[in-house]
Amino acid sequence: MKTWKADLALLANTIIWGVTFVLVKDALHDVSPMVYLALRFTLAAVILGLVYGRKLNRASLRDGAIAGCFLFLGYLFQTTGLQYTSPSKSAFYTSLSIPMVPLLACIVYKSAPRWMEVAGIVVASAGMLLLTTEGSRIVWDRGSLLSLLCAVAFAGHIVAVGYFAERSNFETIAVMQVSTAAILAIVSIPLREQARLKISAIVVVAVVVTAFLATALAFTLQAWAQQHTTSSRTALIYTMEPVWAWITSWVLAGERLSTPGALGGLLILAGVLLVELKRPNTPEHPSVRAVSPEV
Numbered sequence: 001m002k003t004w005k006a007d008l009a010l011l012a013n014t015i016i017w018g019v020t021f022v023l024v025k026d027a028l029h030d031v032s033p034m035v036y037l038a039l040r041f042t043l044a045a046v047i048l049g050l051v052y053g054r055k056l057n058r059a060s061l062r063d064g065a066i067a068g069c070f071l072f073l074g075y076l077f078q079t080t081g082l083q084y085t086s087p088s089k090s091a092f093y094t095s096l097s098i099p100m101v102p103l104l105a106c107i108v109y110k111s112a113p114r115w116m117e118v119a120g121i122v123v124a125s126a127g128m129l130l131l132t133t134e135g136s137r138i139v140w141d142r143g144s145l146l147s148l149l150c151a152v153a154f155a156g157h158i159v160a161v162g163y164f165a166e167r168s169n170f171e172t173i174a175v176m177q178v179s180t181a182a183i184l185a186i187v188s189i190p191l192r193e194q195a196r197l198k199i200s201a202i203v204v205v206a207v208v209v210t211a212f213l214a215t216a217l218a219f220t221l222q223a224w225a226q227q228h229t230t231s232s233r234t235a236l237i238y239t240m241e242p243v244w245a246w247i248t249s250w251v252l253a254g255e256r257l258s259t260p261g262a263l264g265g266l267l268i269l270a271g272v273l274l275v276e277l278k279r280p281n282t283p284e285h286p287s288v289r290a291v292s293p294e295v
Contacts, residue, residue, distance in 0.1 A: 002228040003228055005228070006224070006225035006228040007225075007237060009221040009222075009224065009225040010221070010222065010225050010237045010238065011237055011240065012221065013218045013221055013222060013238070013241075014237060014238055014240040014241040014243075014244055015240075015244050016213050016214050016217075016218060017214055017218070017241050017244075017245075018091065018240070018241045018242065018243065018244025018245040018247070018248060019244060019245075019248045020206075020209060020210050020213075020214050021082070021087035021088070021090055021091050021245040021248065021249065022087045022245070022248045022249050022252050022253060023202075023205065023206045023209060023210070024036070024079065024082060024206055024210065025082045025083075025086075025087050025090075026202050026206070027202050027203050027205075027206035027207075028079070028082060028083055029202075030196075030197070030198040030199075030200045030202060030203045031196060031197050031198065031203050032189075032193045032194070032195055032196040032197070033076070033079040033080045033083070033193065034076075034185055034188050034189045034192055034193050034195070035189060035193075035195050035196065035197050036079060036203075036206070036207065037072075037075055037076065037079060037181070037185040038182065038185035038186045038189060039207045039211075040206075040207050040210050040211045040215065041072075041075075041178055041179075041181045041182035041185055041211075041215070042182040042185075042186070043207065043208070043211035043212075044178050044182070044210075044211040044212075044215035044216045045175065045178045045179040045181075045182045047211065047212065047215075047216040048174055048175045048178055048179075048215075048216055048219065049175055049179070051216070051220070052171035052172075052174060052175050053175070055169065055171040055172070056171065056172050056175060057168065057169050057171075057172045059168075060164070060167070060168035060169060060172035060173065060176070061172065061176055063164035063167070063168040063172075063173060063176075064164075064168065064172050064173040064174075064175065064176020064177050064179075064180065065176050065177070065180045066160055066164070067157060067160045067161050067164060067173055067176070067177040067180075068176055068177035068178065068179065068180025068181050068184070069180060069184070070153055070154070070156040070157035070160050071153075071157050071177050071178070071180070071181050072180065072181040072184040072185065073149075073153035073156075074097075074150050074153035074154040074156075074157055075150075075181065076150075076153075076185075076188075077146045077147065077149040077150035077153055078090060078094060078146075078147065078150040080146050081093075081142070081143045081144075081145075081146030081147040081149075081150060082143070083143070084141060084142045084143030084146065085141065085143025085144060085146075085147060086249060086255050087245050087246075087248070087249040087253070087255070088242065088245050088246035088249045088250075088255055088257060088265070089131055089143070089144070089147065089257075089261070090143070090147050090150075090245070091241060091242035091245030091246065092127075092131055092242045092245075092246075092264070092265045092268050092269075093128065093131070093144065093147035093148055093150065093151055094147065094150055094151055094154065094241075094242070095151075095238075095239065095241065095242050095268055095269070095272055096124055096128060096148065096151035096268060096271075096272075097150075097151040097152070097153075097154035097155040097158065098155075098158075098238070098239075098272045099117070099120045099121045099124045099271050099272055099274075100121070100151060100152060100155035101155045101158050101159060102114070102117040102121075103117075103121065103155075104155050104156060104159045105159055105162075108159055108163060116274050117274075119271075119274050120270075120271040120272065120273070120274030121271065122271070123267055123270050123271035123274060124267065124268045124270075124271025124272060125271070126264075126267050126271075127263075127264040127265065127266065127267025127268035127269075127270070127271060128148070128264065128268060129264065130260045130261065130263050130264030130267060131144075131260075131261050131264035131265060131268070161173060161177075170223050174219045174223065178215060178216075178219075239269050239272050239273065242265065242268070242269070243269075246265070
């Protein structure tokens with residue numbers, strides 16, 4: 001009973017994150033990326049602080065702050081990249097973080113990658129190239145590069161949270177990483193951009209929805225769900241996120257992927273599946289016990 005409820009909770013996360021790609025892209029017409037991130041993470045930090053404030057562990061504050069640095073970089077590259085690429089492409093690029101995790105984990109844990117992990121990375125990389133094609137040419141634009149950097153940062157976040165999970169409680173990591181991301185976003189505003197904010201309905205909705213649902217609620221659902229299901233099952237369910245992003249972008253914005261682009265998206269999903277469909281008796285890196293939120 002709890003297993004399928006956990007699966008439904010994780011599936012709900014993929015729907016929330018997938019839908020918000022389009023929402024955030026529309027909001028960026030009226031607000032600059034850093035201002036948006038500052039508003040989103042500050043509100044989410046307040047919410048998580050109220051929920052988990054009494055469970056904070058002082059010894060775990062540094063671990064949460066380090067995870068928060070990776071989280072901030074992931075959202076920074078993703079949100080900025082959304083200005084230059086479509087929501088569905090951004091979502092597919094972001095999903096590359098999952099097959100990247102084994103490579104980063106090999107560096108942290110000084111171990112060799114498994115053959116299925118290598119195969120998954122190769123297949124996903126081929127999909128990434130197809131996703132950047134326009135006609136017969138490969139177009140590597142700013143949005144593609146920023147989205148790829150986003151995947152690297154989120155992979156680093158997954159490894160960091162997995163590394164700290166054994167010695168830190170989740171509540172402290174959840175509050176600290178979101179709070180750290182909020183502080184970094186606020187400090188970075190004058191350093192990275194000319195602040196721009198037009199109070200509009202889409203901006204208010206985007207900030208509230210992503211702060212409450214895509215950050216505070218998603219963290220809570222994931223924390224509960226991963227007590228009742230495996231990390232591999234979690235990652236497999238999370239491959240639905242770019243699918244929801246594409247469906248939402250198609251319905252609301254009329255976006256259509258080209259044939260090579262659609263094939264590229266499928267190859268990225270196939271690469272993710274290859275990495276996660278390991279033999280059940282194969283020991284996994286501690287880093288894959290946690291899965292990063294993506295939007």
